[in-house]
Amino acid sequence: MLNYIWFALMIIAIIVGAINGTLTEVTNAAVDSAAVAVEIALGLIGIMAMWLGIMKIAEKGGLIKILARGIRPVARYIFPEIPDGHPAIGAMMMNITANWLGLGNAATPLGLKAMDELQSLNPVKDTASNSQITFLAINTASITFIPMTVIAVRAELGSANPFEIISTGIFASTCACITAITASRLLQKLPGSHKTDPMLNQTTVKEEKND
Amino acid sequence: MTEVASDPLFTTIMKTVSNLAIPFLLFAIVLTGFVRKVKVYEVFVDGAKEGFDVAVRIIPYLVAILVAIGMFRASGAMDWLVALLSPATNLIGMPAEALPVALMRPLSGSGSLGIVTELINTHGPDSFIGRLASTLFGSTETTFYVLAVYFGSVGIRRGRHAVAAGLTGDLVGVLAAVFICRIVFG
Incomplete structure (x- = not known):
């Protein structure tokens, strides 16, 4: 699916650019975006290193296991493929909590740590497992309790009550999150997705070498 | 729901929790590790790599x-x-x-x-x-x-x-x- 979307974005951009006479802007945007992508990725190094270090201590100290055991009942329902008490569950829980608290800087490294733990259970390394997709869905539609950025914009532009969108935001983001999780669990049953389920294709591990 | 959530009190609570979450987490993780005889510095560096x-x-x-x-x-x-x-x-x-x-x-x-x-x-x-x-x-x-x-x-x-x-x-x-x-x- 990403192949199609990526292709469509590119082709539409160039065709529309040609018609609108914005091809120069399109070219500049391509070059600039590539540079921005590298800046963003490199900017993650410090914070990634810090949280991966801390998480390693949490892992060795057994805290991640304790967390994982604590939310076993919920986790078993949403992530049936993950073995009980696996560190992936503890890491995911920390990521989700960080998201809820609006701690974006901590949420991403914790989320990537969780993704890495999920990858250790995934037999086909270049293909997303069902658990990884559900976890991604939780993050692409994460519940936001305090959308700080937009509140700041509202305050700056003279809102009488910049915070009044908190409740509507919680409602909308909760709906989005529940839908995304449900969709991820339902769509995995579609023939196209079922056929490529890594857990059912354990024998085709030759792909692993490509990683 | 609107009344409760728009309340500045809710915002204040959430902000306080957010501000305290990271220090608390660092404290709890490092302390637990140390008490359980994890070589905290070495393990941190190992993970951070x-x-x-x-x-x-x-x-x-x-x-x-x-x-x-x-x-x-x-x-x-x-x-x-x-x-x-x-x-x-x-x-x-x-x-x-x-x-x-x-x-x-x-x-x-x-x-x-x-x-x-x-x-x-x-x-x-x-x-x-x-x-x-x-x-x-x-x-x-x-x-x-x-x-x-x-x-x-x-x-x-x-x-x-x-x-x-x-x-x-x-x-x-x-x-x-x-x-x-x-x-x-x-």
Whole structure:
């Protein structure tokens, strides 16, 4: 699916650019975006290193296991493929909590740590497992309790009550999150997705070498 | 629900918890590790080593996604998409002005924030459009960015139904935002 979307974005951009006479802007945007992508990725190094270090201590100290055991009942329902008490569950829980608290800087490294733990259970390394997709869905539609950025914009532009969108935001983001999780669990049953389920294709591990 | 959540008290509590969460977490993790005889410094360095690799591993995925989205935005194709979809969104009571926010949100965080700021500036933060745009922005994440970073960090190229699930969530988020804003801010 990403192949199609990526292709469509590119082709539409160039065709529309040609018609609108914005091809120069399109070219500049391509070059600039590539540079921005590298800046963003490199900017993650410090914070990634810090949280991966801390998480390693949490892992060795057994805290991640304790967390994982604590939310076993919920986790078993949403992530049936993950073995009980696996560190992936503890890491995911920390990521989700960080998201809820609006701690974006901590949420991403914790989320990537969780993704890495999920990858250790995934037999086909270049293909997303069902658990990884559900976890991604939780993050692409994460519940936001305090959308700080937009509140700041509202305050700056003279809102009488910049915070009044908190409740509507919680409602909308909760709906989005529940839908995304449900969709991820339902769509995995579609023939196209079922056929490529890594857990059912354990024998085709030759792909692993490509990683 | 509106009354409770709009209360500055709720905000104050959430902010306090957010501010204390990281120090508390660091304290708890390092202390537990130390008490359980983990060589905290050595283990930290060992874990931190991977930080660089992870960041570098993300680069190709992020370049691919951001370049395609950047080109799409620069071409002006978004205006066409808005024109195409606005008859449908008018039906559900969504002002055409707010549609670009909903369409841009999954693609670009800074892009959609720019549109929201412009809308708030033009229509006022306490207008219906201003409130709806704010809610739309706060209701979901930048789906394609999250996808590139999270899957890129472990080298996943085949996302299967991940995009579909994420976009379904985004779509319902938009519908829910319009619905709740109609009721609360009518």
